[in-house]
Amino acid sequence: MSQQIAAGLADLAKIHFTLEELEEMNRDMESIVKLMDYIKEVQLPPETPVKNASNIIYLRPDERRGNPTRPVEGEYFKIPRIIE
Amino acid sequence: MIAELRQKLDKKDISARELLEQYIARARKTDPTVGAFLHVNNEAGAAADAAQKQIDAGQAGIITGIPIGLKDNLCTVDMPTTCASRMLQGFVPPYDATVVKKLRDQRAVFVGKLNMDEFAMGATTATSYYKKTKNPFNLSCVPGGSSGGSAAAVSAGMVVAALGSDTGGSVRQPAAFCGVTGLRPTYGMVSRYGCVAFASALDQVGPIATSAQDCAYLLSAIAGKDDYDQTSQNSPSFAPKALEANVAGKRFGLIKELMDESLVEAETVEAVKRAALWFQRNGATVDEVSLPLLKYAVPSYYLISSAEASANLSRFDGVRYGYRPKNPATYDELVTHSRHEGFGWEVKRRVMLGCYALCSGYYDDYYKRATRLANVIRSDYARAFETFDALISPTSPNAAFPFDDVPSDPSQLYLADVCTVSAALAGLPAVSTPCGYTGAGLPVGLMITGDAWGDANILSYAAAFEGEFERRTPVLEELGA
Numbered sequence: 001m002s003q004q005i006a007a008g009l010a011d012l013a014k015i016h017f018t019l020e021e022l023e024e025m026n027r028d029m030e031s032i033v034k035l036m037d038y039i040k041e042v043q044l045p046p047e048t049p050v051k052n053a054s055n056i057i058y059l060r061p062d063e064r065r066g067n068p069t070r071p072v073e074g075e076y077f078k079i080p081r082i083i084e
Numbered sequence: 085m086i087a088e089l090r091q092k093l094d095k096k097d098i099s100a101r102e103l104l105e106q107y108i109a110r111a112r113k114t115d116p117t118v119g120a121f122l123h124v125n126n127e128a129g130a131a132a133d134a135a136q137k138q139i140d141a142g143q144a145g146i147i148t149g150i151p152i153g154l155k156d157n158l159c160t161v162d163m164p165t166t167c168a169s170r171m172l173q174g175f176v177p178p179y180d181a182t183v184v185k186k187l188r189d190q191r192a193v194f195v196g197k198l199n200m201d202e203f204a205m206g207a208t209t210a211t212s213y214y215k216k217t218k219n220p221f222n223l224s225c226v227p228g229g230s231s232g233g234s235a236a237a238v239s240a241g242m243v244v245a246a247l248g249s250d251t252g253g254s255v256r257q258p259a260a261f262c263g264v265t266g267l268r269p270t271y272g273m274v275s276r277y278g279c280v281a282f283a284s285a286l287d288q289v290g291p292i293a294t295s296a297q298d299c300a301y302l303l304s305a306i307a308g309k310d311d312y313d314q315t316s317q318n319s320p321s322f323a324p325k326a327l328e329a330n331v332a333g334k335r336f337g338l339i340k341e342l343m344d345e346s347l348v349e350a351e352t353v354e355a356v357k358r359a360a361l362w363f364q365r366n367g368a369t370v371d372e373v374s375l376p377l378l379k380y381a382v383p384s385y386y387l388i389s390s391a392e393a394s395a396n397l398s399r400f401d402g403v404r405y406g407y408r409p410k411n412p413a414t415y416d417e418l419v420t421h422s423r424h425e426g427f428g429w430e431v432k433r434r435v436m437l438g439c440y441a442l443c444s445g446y447y448d449d450y451y452k453r454a455t456r457l458a459n460v461i462r463s464d465y466a467r468a469f470e471t472f473d474a475l476i477s478p479t480s481p482n483a484a485f486p487f488d489d490v491p492s493d494p495s496q497l498y499l500a501d502v503c504t505v506s507a508a509l510a511g512l513p514a515v516s517t518p519c520g521y522t523g524a525g526l527p528v529g530l531m532i533t534g535d536a537w538g539d540a541n542i543l544s545y546a547a548a549f550e551g552e553f554e555r556r557t558p559v560l561e562e563l564g565a
Contacts, residue, residue: 012439013394014401015432016417016424028433028494032386033440035495036450039383044456059444077415079403 001030011064085244086150086298093139093149100132100139100149104193107151111195111242114560119217120227120237122156123163124196135191146301146324148191153237153246156197157204158184158289159278163194167280168212169202171406171426181278182313183247183289183306190305195243199233202428203397204254204282206230207500208490211430216487220558221263221526225484228258234292235262240558245293245302251282252385253479253504255290256516260479260529263518263556265546266292267299268504270536271511272317274303275310281396283389284315286508294555296517296546300324303539322540329547332367336360336545337472340374342503348481355520355528356478362552363476363545373472375464378506380457385505386498387441387454393431394438400426433494462510469535474542478503479516479529503531513539517546518555527556 006026010017017025071078092098108128115121125131128151135149154160157167159177166172180188187194201211209217209232217232219225220240227236231248235258238246248255250268259266267290274289281287291302301324309318338360343353360370402408402422409425412418427435441450468475480503491497507514512533519530530549534542 006436009436009439009443012443013432013435014398014419014423015427015435016420017432025432025436029436029440031493031495032433032437032498035498036383036387036437036441039380039387039453039457040449042377042380042457044453044460059447062443062445077403077418 001026001033008062012062014064085294086146086301089150089244090144090146094144100135100193101129103149104128104132104151104195107195107243114240114242117218117223118220118236118240118242119215120153120198120233120240120242121196122166122168122199122214122233125163125194127162128193128195131191131193135193138191145190145305147187147305150192150244151195152187152192153195153198153234153243154184155200155231155234155246155248157200157249157280158247159280160184160194160197163197165197165280166214167203168200168214169426169428169431170213171400173407175406177278179278182275182310184278186306192305198231198237198246201230201232201430203280203393203431204230204249204251205393205430205434207253207257207497209233209258210487210490211428213428219261219484222484222524224486225526226261226487226490228261228480228484230254230258231266231292232258235259235264235266238262238264238292238294241560245291245298247289247302247306248292249279250288250290250508251286251389252508253501255292256504256514256529256531257480257501259292259516260518260527261484263527263558264292264294265296265299265515265517265550266290267303267515267539267543268507268513269303269307269539270319270513272315273307273319273513273537273539275308275313275316277310277312283392284396285392286389295550296515296543297324297327299515300327300540300543303543319539320537327540327544327547329544329551331363331545331548334368334473334545335471336363336368336370337373337468337475338370339378339475339477340372341376341378342477347502348478349483351522352478352480352482352528356476356530359519359530359549360476362549366548370476373468373475375461375468375506377457377461377464378502381461381506381509382499382502384454384457384461385501385509386437387450388458388509390434390438391441391451392438394435394442397431397435402426458509461506465510465512474538474545475533477531477533479531480504483522483526483528507533512536513542515542515546517550519549519553521556
């Protein structure tokens with residue numbers, strides 16, 4: 001896994017990492033993904049359904065959705081009222 | 085133990101307050117060494133008095149007045165619920181989890197909230213932000229996890245029983261490490277409403293106690309359909325008092341792949357073999373059964389659970405819940421820095437893995453494949469249950485290990501979940517009960533896995549085994565008690 005991919009994942013995960021932390025996370029992810037790759041070798045029957053019902057065929061691009069502009073009131077961000 | 089205490093309480097040999105004080109006194113002496121509690125309930129005395137009124141009125145249920153501990157991911161209106169994370173430091177939920185409400189309605193007495201791996205992610209309880217919980221059998225060893233505080237508190241006699249949660253083995257493995265009994269119920273048997281979500285397709289709340297019988301009592305108190313959790317169902321009724329505790333005529337399958345000495349420590353294999361012989365001596369048959377896809381269960385579990393965790397934990401953004409850094413310059417910085425400072429390393433790893441598995445370029449190869457594999461594993465179990473009444477195996481490839489031996493490579497730590505994750509993927513009930521001790525005196529767990537809704541059956545098999553097995557308790561003097 002390249003550090004660029006790790007940085008992209010951190011962006012999607014909305015987690016800030018320092019450069020050193022990102023390097024360490026990248027090393028950890030390389031080891032973990034190697035273990036995960038193990039499932040690629042299993043031959044599954046072609047018609048095996050997914051565990052849940054959502055057999056998704058459209059996936060949105062791997063882009064982080066922009067944060068809405070929040071109005072600020074003093075030191076607080078204003079968010080819509082959800083409880084009346 | 086619960087039945088004996090029930091009798092004492094009902095006969096007025098002891099009051100609910102006196103019983104609570106015994107356990108609190110033990111916790112005061114022992115817990116500074118063990119470190120199981122994150123929060124002690126200041127209102128426990130009042131709860132014991134309320135329980136006493138119910139006992140005096142002749143309206144006590146089986147758990148009325150019984151001192152119980154709660155894993156710190158179960159929401160409680162009167163105590164903090166932190167999930168052992170900095171992110172939720174000081175958070176007091178506005179509602180009780182359904183399991184908490186059920187116990188509260190039956191006047192169980194909550195002694196306090198118990199330590200865990202942060203957001204239930206881990207197998208050592210060492211990822212807790214707050215403290216290290218030690219194994220009562222050997223203080224230099226981990227108690228297992230993620231419900232390590234629950235298992236250690238029961239093992240050290242600081243509570244009669246406790247609730248934990250099991251996503252991939254988090255009740256069973258710490259129960260095995262701490263020499264107590266822990267049950268992962270059938271998926272859907274117990275409501276998760278108010279259990280802080282980790283991986284919703286897998287999470288289950290389950291009891292930890294000193295016997296299968298006590299687990300049955302606690303399970304009967306918390307099971308049932310809940311309108312707030314649409315995955316919950318009404319389970320087949322069972323009477324915990326009438327657990328058959330008999331294995332004669334039953335057919336057990338010994339899972340071949342989990343008895344492989346290249347995977348599982350020799351002492352663990354030997355202890356489980358001795359347990360299998362006990363089953364045979366008592367009229368059961370034990371035959372080897374092969375579930376070859378179990379070797380793929382670990383990556384399948386980690387992909388599914390991490391994908392779900394990345395979604396479930398997105399709510400912790402410094403706005404809706406939890407920790408918030410001082411003076412963020414922008415909204416974006418508020419969110420990313422809240423998560424940077426609020427989450428521990430293991431949680432970040434899981435969220436990152438979850439994002440990876442769900443990326444459009446990797447989705448088919450990882451997440452989708454993992455869910456398909458989980459379905460095949462479930463079918464394999466279903467086929468095995470056409471032949472067997474239950475399957476037996478070790479709960480963990482090894483007994484508790486020293487803190488210093490926690491692997492630095494995360495994949496090595498994940499592989500240690502090999503015995504427990506497959507039952508979770510298949511939604512099946514599984515109970516861990518002690519079946520032996522290593523040369524160093526550490527407990528070894530036997531796992532009995534049943535078919536869906538066969539929780540009472542596997543508890544009765546465990547109860548039968550426990551009736552003959554000489555269970556050890558930690559030497560409390562060594563713990564300062």
